[in-house]
Amino acid sequence: MAGNTNKSDKPVASTEATAVLPGKTVVGWQGVRFSLPPEWNVTGFSLDRDNGYVRVDSPGTATMSVQVRWSNAAKPEQGPPTPYYMFAPYFRKLLKRPAPPVPKTDLRQTLDRILKDAAKEAKKSGRAPFECQTRPEKAEGLNDERIAMGFTWTGAGRGQGKIWRCSTCNRVVMAQVVGLQKDHNQIGAVASQLFATFQDHSVDGNDLWALYDLQAEVPTEFHLAAHRVMSGHLHLAFARGAERILIDRWGLANVALKRFKLQEWFERNAQCATAKMTHSNAEVNGHKAIVATGVLPLAARLTAMKECKGSMRPFPTRYTGGAWHCEEQNKLFSVQVLHNAKTEGLWDQVAGKCHCH
Ligand SMILES: [Zn+2]
Numbered sequence: 001m002a003g004n005t006n007k008s009d010k011p012v013a014s015t016e017a018t019a020v021l022p023g024k025t026v027v028g029w030q031g032v033r034f035s036l037p038p039e040w041n042v043t044g045f046s047l048d049r050d051n052g053y054v055r056v057d058s059p060g061t062a063t064m065s066v067q068v069r070w071s072n073a074a075k076p077e078q079g080p081p082t083p084y085y086m087f088a089p090y091f092r093k094l095l096k097r098p099a100p101p102v103p104k105t106d107l108r109q110t111l112d113r114i115l116k117d118a119a120k121e122a123k124k125s126g127r128a129p130f131e132c133q134t135r136p137e138k139a140e141g142l143n144d145e146r147i148a149m150g151f152t153w154t155g156a157g158r159g160q161g162k163i164w165r166c167s168t169c170n171r172v173v174m175a176q177v178v179g180l181q182k183d184h185n186q187i188g189a190v191a192s193q194l195f196a197t198f199q200d201h202s203v204d205g206n207d208l209w210a211l212y213d214l215q216a217e218v219p220t221e222f223h224l225a226a227h228r229v230m231s232g233h234l235h236l237a238f239a240r241g242a243e244r245i246l247i248d249r250w251g252l253a254n255v256a257l258k259r260f261k262l263q264e265w266f267e268r269n270a271q272c273a274t275a276k277m278t279h280s281n282a283e284v285n286g287h288k289a290i291v292a293t294g295v296l297p298l299a300a301r302l303t304a305m306k307e308c309k310g311s312m313r314p315f316p317t318r319y320t321g322g323a324w325h326c327e328e329q330n331k332l333f334s335v336q337v338l339h340n341a342k343t344e345g346l347w348d349q350v351a352g353k354c355h356c357h
């Protein structure tokens with residue numbers, strides 16, 4: 001991070017801020033990214049990109065947590081989609097008319113309501129009295145794209161946070177560090193790290209997906225379609241129409257590799273039969289990766305056809321998949337892409353940004 005040029009409230013718009021560094025926990029989810037002190041753990045997240053949350057707890061006895069919520073101000077919750085909302089963007093495009101301005105969220109009003117609710121709850125529960133302070137609105141961000149308002153509160157515990165609206169991505173984000181009374185100083189320190197590194201939208205066309213010890217970057221147009229989070233196996237699947245990016249990370253590589261060679265192990269776990277494809281090697285993070293490239297088999301195409309639900313996006317016809325063993329972390333990684341012939345270089349792009357050690 002560009003420490004001396006970075007005023008405490010300015011977000012860092014460089015991917016350097018999220019490079020793997022041993023001294024911090026990097027979190028990336030649905031286009032939001034930030035870093036925290038080492039060993040913090042993601043304990044909750046949502047699958048919805050427009051209205052989402054992520055929660056990260058401090059290590060050990062875990063008396064502190066970071067809670068982040070966001071919503072897309074350009075897509076207010078409308079219930080079931082009405083014909084107007086479905087067709088209006090299409091006609092605007094046809095007539096080359098700009099989208100209507102996004103209604104401004106009144107941050108002060110929103111924050112006041114949230115804090116008032118918290119005070120009411122505190123009173124009902126009869127616990128410590130709830131007190132809060134808010135700061136005036138302030139422009140922040142590299143290009144003043146955020147209007148932000150800071151707040152602190154004490155009650156049954158204490159918290160320090162911020163609510164802001166970003167004019168670039170139209171997200172309204174509320175993030176806070178919560179802990180016990182005794183955590184006072186630490187809450188302040190964690191909050192400065194959180195807000196100095198917070199990005200609410202991608203700056204280079206890639207979303208960072210970082211949780212536990214996985215850190216991968218995926219083009220923003222691919223959305224999270226499925227995930228499996230188990231001790232020992234992390235699986236994230238991303239979709240753009242019927243095209244797919246699949247990222248897997250397994251622990252205890254030494255145990256798996258006692259029974260199988262990397263090649264055999266990969267063939268057993270690959271999305272489709274790869275034995276007859278073209279095999280080559282690539283270098284990923286200094287490791288030798290085995291790579292299989294070929295035409296997407298018929299069975300996989302049929303599955304893709306079923307899953308694409310009438311999408312007009314290019315249909316996947318090709319497959320590239322590869323795996324490597326990270327000795328340093330004792331983990332096995334695999335990246336697979338099911339892509340259209342016109343989508344070139346996707347595997348290199350994703351595998352090249354899938355960090356391991
Ligand atoms: Zn933004």
Ligand SMILES: [Zn+2]
Nearest residue numbers: 285326356357
């Ligand atoms: Zn590695």
